[in-house]
Amino acid sequence: MAATIYDVAKRAGLAVGTVSKYLNGRSMREENRLKIEQAIQELGFKANILARGLKGNRTMTIAVVIPTYMAIFFMATTTILEDILEQANYRILIFGFDRNPQKLRQKLNLARERMVDGLILFASYVGAEDLPILQTYLQEGIPVVLVEQGLPGIITDTVRIDNAHASFRAVERLILDHHTRIALVNGPEEVAVFQERRQGYYDAMHTYHLPVDERWVLSGTFINAGEYAAIRKIFETPQPPTAIYATNYHATIGTAVTLHERHLRIPEDISLIGFDHFDPMDAIEPPLTLVEQPVEEIARMSANLLLKRIAGDYADFPQTITLNTKMLMRDSVRKI
Amino acid sequence: MAATIYDVAKRAGLAVGTVSKYLNGRSMREENRLKIEQAIQELGFKANILARGLKGNRTMTIAVVIPTYMAIFFMATTTILEDILEQANYRILIFGFDRNPQKLRQKLNLARERMVDGLILFASYVGAEDLPILQTYLQEGIPVVLVEQGLPGIITDTVRIDNAHASFRAVERLILDHHTRIALVNGPEEVAVFQERRQGYYDAMHTYHLPVDERWVLSGTFINAGEYAAIRKIFETPQPPTAIYATNYHATIGTAVTLHERHLRIPEDISLIGFDHFDPMDAIEPPLTLVEQPVEEIARMSANLLLKRIAGDYADFPQTITLNTKMLMRDSVRKI
DNA sequence: TTGTAAGCGTTATCAT
DNA sequence: ATGATAACGCTTACAA
Numbered sequence: 227m228a229a230t231i232y233d234v235a236k237r238a239g240l241a242v243g244t245v246s247k248y249l250n251g252r253s254m255r256e257e258n259r260l261k262i263e264q265a266i267q268e269l270g271f272k273a274n275i276l277a278r279g280l281k282g283n284r285t286m287t288i289a290v291v292i293p294t295y296m297a298i299f300f301m302a303t304t305t306i307l308e309d310i311l312e313q314a315n316y317r318i319l320i321f322g323f324d325r326n327p328q329k330l331r332q333k334l335n336l337a338r339e340r341m342v343d344g345l346i347l348f349a350s351y352v353g354a355e356d357l358p359i360l361q362t363y364l365q366e367g368i369p370v371v372l373v374e375q376g377l378p379g380i381i382t383d384t385v386r387i388d389n390a391h392a393s394f395r396a397v398e399r400l401i402l403d404h405h406t407r408i409a410l411v412n413g414p415e416e417v418a419v420f421q422e423r424r425q426g427y428y429d430a431m432h433t434y435h436l437p438v439d440e441r442w443v444l445s446g447t448f449i450n451a452g453e454y455a456a457i458r459k460i461f462e463t464p465q466p467p468t469a470i471y472a473t474n475y476h477a478t479i480g481t482a483v484t485l486h487e488r489h490l491r492i493p494e495d496i497s498l499i500g501f502d503h504f505d506p507m508d509a510i511e512p513p514l515t516l517v518e519q520p521v522e523e524i525a526r527m528s529a530n531l532l533l534k535r536i537a538g539d540y541a542d543f544p545q546t547i548t549l550n551t552k553m554l555m556r557d558s559v560r561k562i
Numbered sequence: 563m564a565a566t567i568y569d570v571a572k573r574a575g576l577a578v579g580t581v582s583k584y585l586n587g588r589s590m591r592e593e594n595r596l597k598i599e600q601a602i603q604e605l606g607f608k609a610n611i612l613a614r615g616l617k618g619n620r621t622m623t624i625a626v627v628i629p630t631y632m633a634i635f636f637m638a639t640t641t642i643l644e645d646i647l648e649q650a651n652y653r654i655l656i657f658g659f660d661r662n663p664q665k666l667r668q669k670l671n672l673a674r675e676r677m678v679d680g681l682i683l684f685a686s687y688v689g690a691e692d693l694p695i696l697q698t699y700l701q702e703g704i705p706v707v708l709v710e711q712g713l714p715g716i717i718t719d720t721v722r723i724d725n726a727h728a729s730f731r732a733v734e735r736l737i738l739d740h741h742t743r744i745a746l747v748n749g750p751e752e753v754a755v756f757q758e759r760r761q762g763y764y765d766a767m768h769t770y771h772l773p774v775d776e777r778w779v780l781s782g783t784f785i786n787a788g789e790y791a792a793i794r795k796i797f798e799t800p801q802p803p804t805a806i807y808a809t810n811y812h813a814t815i816g817t818a819v820t821l822h823e824r825h826l827r828i829p830e831d832i833s834l835i836g837f838d839h840f841d842p843m844d845a846i847e848p849p850l851t852l853v854e855q856p857v858e859e860i861a862r863m864s865a866n867l868l869l870k871r872i873a874g875d876y877a878d879f880p881q882t883i884t885l886n887t888k889m890l891m892r893d894s895v896r897k898i
Numbered sequence: 899t900t901g902t903a904a905g906c907g908t909t910a911t912c913a914t
Numbered sequence: 915a916t917g918a919t920a921a922c923g924c925t926t927a928c929a930a
Contacts, residue, residue, distance in 0.1 A: 228674075228702075230923055241901040246925055255899065275675045276615040277923035280906050285612070295641050301631040305658065317672060320656045322641065336653060338564075339611050366564075451844035480845040486822035487847040504632075505785040509816040511823040566907055577917040582909055591915065613907035616922050 229269035237265035249273055275317075279341050287317050288344045288532065289337035291330070293351040295322040296449075298475055298504050299519070300348060303373070306525035307346065314533055316343070327353025334359045344369045344532045349377050349384075350417045369535035371528045375418045376546065383535065384546040385528045389419055392517045392551040393426025394433075396471050396499045399515075399553065401434045404562040405469040405497060409442035409460050411477045420445065423473040423501075442467050448476040457484045468562065469497035475504060482510045493560035503554060512557035520549050565605035573601040585609055615677050623653050624680045624868065625673035627666070629687040631658040632785075634811055634840050635855070636684055639709070642861035643682065650869055652679070663689025670695045680705045680868045685713050685720075686753045705871035707864045711754045712882065719871065720882045721864045725755055728853050728887040729762025730769075732807050732835045735851075735889065737770045740898040741805040741833060745778035745796050747813045756781065759809040759837075778803050784812040793820045804898065805833040811840060818846045829896035839890060848893035856885050 231249075235242045238261040247254055248262045265271070279285035290307055292300040300322075308318050321337060323330035330352060337345060338359075345363055349372045360380050363370050372384040400408050410427045413420035424443070431438050442460055446453040457480065460466060470485075472478040478500030482492065490496050492512060500507070503518040527547050535543070567585070571578045574597040583590055584598045601607070615621035624647055628636040636658075644654050657673060659666035666688060673681060674695075681699055685708045696716050699706050708720040736744050746763045749756035760781070767774050778796055782789040793816065796802060806821075808814040814836030818828065826832050828848060836843070839854040863883050871879070 231925095232923080242924080243902075243926080244900055247900085250925080253899085258900085272671065272675050274616070274677070274923050276612045276621070276677060277906090278925075279612045280610070280616055280908085280923080281925050295631075295637040296634060298632060301637065305631050305660070308658075322644070324641070335608065339608055341610075341612060448845070449841040451849075454845045454847075476842060479842070483819060483822065483845050484847070486819065489825060506812060506815070508786055509784070509790045509819050511790075511820070567909095568907080578908085579910085579918075580916055583916085586909080589915085594915085610907050613922090614909080616907080616924085617909045 228274075229271040231271075231273070233269055234262065234265045234271050237269060238262045284343050284536075285341045286315060287319055287340065287342045288346065289319045289321060289340070289342040290346045291321045291323065291333060291337065292348045293323060293325045295320075298506075299502060299521070302504060302521050303348075303525050306522055307529055310526060310529040311533075314529075316533075323351075325351045327351070327356050330356045331359055334363070338363065338366075338368075342368065344371070344536050346371050346373060346528050346532060348373045350374045350419050352377055369532055371532045371535075373524060373528050382544050383531045384544070385524055385531065385549065386546070387519055387524070387549050387551055389422035390426035390429065392501075393423045393471070393473065394430045395426075395553060396501075396517050397427050397430035398434070400469045400471065400497060400499060400559065401430060401436065403497070403559055405467075406436050407439070407442070407465060407467040407469070408436070409467040409470045410444065411448070411457060411470060411472040411481050412443070412445040413474045413477060414447055415445045420473060427471060439463075439467075448474075448480045454480050454484055457481055458488065461488060461490070467496070469499070469559070471499050473501045475500075475502040475507070478502065478514065478516070479507065479510070482514065492558045497559040499559060514558040515556045516554045518552045518554045520551065523549055564610070565607040567607075567609070569605055570598065570601045570607050573605065574598045620679050620872075621677045622651060623655055623676065623678045624682060625655045625657060625676070625678040626682045627657045627659065627669055627673065628684045629659060629661045631656075634842075635838060635857070638840060638857050639684075639861050642858055643865055646862060646865040647869075650865075652869075659687075661687045663687070663692050666692045667695055670699070674699070674702075674704075678704065680707070680872050682707050682709060682864050682868055684709045686710045686755050688713055705868055707868045707871075709860060709864050718880050719867045720880070721860055721867065721885065722882070723855055723860070723885050723887055725758035726762035726765065728837075729759045729807070729809065730766045731762075731889060732837075732853050733763050733766035734770070736805045736807065736833060736835060736895065737766060737772065739833070739895055741803075742772050743775070743778070743801065743803040743805070744772070745803040745806045746780065747784070747793060747806060747808040747817050748779070748781040749810045749813060750783055751781045756809060763807060775799075775803075784810075784816045790816050790820055793817055794824065797824060797826070803832070805835070805895070807835050809837045811836075811838040811843070814838065814850065814852070815843065815846070818850065828894045833895040835895060850894040851892045852890045854888045854890045856887065859885050 231242050231245050235245045240258055245262055288311055290304050304320060311318055321333040323333050357379060370382045375386055376384045412424050415421060444456050470481055472481045485492055485496060492498050500514045501517045503516045567578050567581050571581045576594060581598055626640050626643055640656060647654055657669040659669050693715060706718045711722055712720045748760050751757060777799060780792050806817055808817045821828055821832060828834050836850045837853045839852045
């Protein structure tokens with residue numbers, strides 16, 4: 227069995243209360259501090275998190291809940307989140323809900339059972355049925371930060387990006403380079419984030435009085451073969467587009483691969499602006515012009531906001547932080 | 563505050579002991595069972611996992627420890643693992659260690675603090691410094707299942723695949739189709755798994771008396787641009803290879819993309835056999851011939867083995883299960 | 899500053 | 915079959 231605080235106390239010749247104080251960073255006689263440190267060292271003592279949590283206060287644990295483990299954006303953000311929170315001495319529990327609102331409900335319950343001190347929820351793919359339990363969190367005073375988007379009736383802090391504006395700028399960039407026939411390869415449109423990204427596309431097209439050919443407006447998950455066939459079809463129309471704007475990681479890679487397969491050169495034959503910037507994308511030649519999400523900043527803002535609430539600081543609550551994307555100008559857009 | 567077992571007992575007019583028995587599925591008077599169920603219902607009672615764990619027995623929690631969150635193989639396996647273990651009423655805690663043995667040590671400590679009932683460790687990228695704590699797990703009687711590979715001195719169950727044989731068969735397939743100049747795009751060679759995959763390549767080449775041109779034997783992580791440049795260089799040699807065998811997901815995608823970029827047609831100009839089969843790969847045209855890992859079976863075997871040990875069944879311990887990969891014959895290999 | 903003891907929510911061991 | 919109570923490892927009054 228692992229050593230307990232009693233073992234440490236005995237070995238140090240002190241009482242458990244004193245050891246506990248040491249563990250919680252209170253002041254004490256230097257001499258005793260050393261004794262305790264030595265005892266801890268010798269016994270390889272590690273405070274038992276369960277007992278700590280049971281006592282009712284903090285478990286020093288934060289739940290990070292994401293739609294799926296299989297998407298790089300979520301995992302990249304989670305990785306950074308973990309680093310940041312670890313520095314504040316918090317641990318994270320990762321829950322994926324497979325883009326399934328029903329499963330989400332269950333995961334949120336699990337997290338609550340574990341008495342997490344806070345919740346960071348990537349809020350795309352959340353369903354109406356998940357709202358009540360989120361309310362429960364808030365009622366119980368467990369801070370919640372929503373990432374990606376807000377949720378109806380859930381009054382809490384939110385960290386998001388300027389989806390519509392990001393799209394607008396990307397499409398505008400193409401238009402300013404004299405493209406007029408621009409296709410959209412969008413994520414699943416039941417998700418608010420992708421509705422916004424599509425809206426930005428429409429806004430740009432309308433602003434510049436360009437017609438939108440609905441056959442060029444695609445949407446889907448782009449994780450299976452069928453959907454890529456749709457991209458290929460875009461080029462079977464008589465006057466195919468001269469540029470494509472893809473609105474997420476998969477769509478971007480899939481589109482680039484599809485273009486290469488058809489021996490359409492980027493950007494000579496067709497221009498492409500993608501979305502997201504993760505390592506594997508740089509395998510693509512030429513380096514793509516991309517809308518880059520500030521992944522690190524999203525993580526940092528979410529973590530800090532949550533920690534602030536956990537610390538009891540509810541000034542300026544609730545806050546919605548909208549972060550700006552960057553256009554990474556590289557070599558996949560050609561001026562016509 | 564959430565309802566406790568005392569609240570339930572009071573509402574049902576019974577003692578906590580009785581309610582506890584109900585929760586643990588022991589027999590009891592039908593009439594009381596109903597009372598308890600109703601009370602639980604009305605109060606929305608959920609047993610507190612922390613208190614349960616503290617009491618010393620099972621936490622019904624299993625740690626799944628993986629080298630990185632950012633690789634699809636690990637996340638796909640973890641997703642399935644979670645499903646399977648959930649059906650056995652276990653929860654999982656996911657820990658990524660960023661391919662950093664030092665971080666792994668820390669994560670293994672975290673998992674132990676949480677008193678997990680078992681550990682599933684993806685053992686590539688584990689360092690010598692991590693071995694002692696693994697021993698601690700075993701000494702404390704916490705079952706450990708190693709996935710991908712065994713570890714020196716760690717006597718426990720292992721679930722792995724036939725890496726060398728898989729490679730042998732893939733390369734042999736190319737040879738039988740009369741390829742003689744075959745390049746290898748391998749994962750990082752400090753990892754045992756990739757040493758084995760490379761060995762299979764060498765074995766096949768030697769078996770068929772084919773010379774290996776070391777300039778065509780590449781290895782790396784293939785998650786950044788520089789490494790892809792190396793693939794391109796393969797084709798700048800005077801007599802370039804006619805076929806490539808790539809040994810993991812990233813290497814496969816990266817190679818396919820690179821080939822397309824150079825307008826080398828698959829399989830007309832060059833044949834390709836890849837490794838792993840996940841959805842996004844099917845974006846590539848033509849459908850690639852692949853070595854397919856039995857991801858689901860890996861997860862199932864690991865989970866079942868672990869559950870068996872947790873249940874105290876140590877017959878046939880330790881066991882090493884070597885699962886067979888499948889060759890998915892599709893359209894990326896040409897008979898010369 | 900330090901020691902003592904109650905209490906967190908459960909399970910398990912006793913009696914009853 | 916059920917009820918009362920100690921114990922799990924920790925934190926936190928409160929007392930010394």
